[in-house]
């Protein structure tokens with residue numbers, strides 16, 4: 001049976017490709033989705049299914065996390081973006097999950113602004129991938145496929 005990953009992206013990540021390209025690179029979110037899925041299908045780790053979701057709205061992200069309580073996902077990958085630094089609501093939603101949570105930040109936030117050093121959501125993350133650019137999603141998923 002395919003391993004199933006829910007990949008959630010938070011605010012402003014719909015504008016990847018044009019947004020602060022010096023930090024986040026020039027790939028759009030849908031290009032990152034395609035290249036992640038292409039790599040997964042060629043790397044030979046067996047059947048993998050990914051479901052990608054993006055929202056700029058905190059409540060929609062919370063509700064999407066809730067779907068992972070009832071649907072058969074093996075893992076949640078989430079880039080909460082700016083909500084990582086502010087959202088108790090997303091933290092609380094993540095806390096309810098029984099599956100691994102991989103928090104992704106494309107940039108290395110440790111090298112950035114002081115207000116990016118607080119990561120509320122990371123308190124309920126199993127793994128944190130930072131500074132890998134667009135490959136952070138792929139490496140996050142691979143962490144669950146490599147024995």
Ligand code: DQA
Pocket residue numbers: 011012013079080081082083084104105106107108109116
């Ligand atoms: C980000 C880092 C956050 O600080 C920022 O607000 C983002 C993107 C990253 O992927 O590096 O929107 O999560």
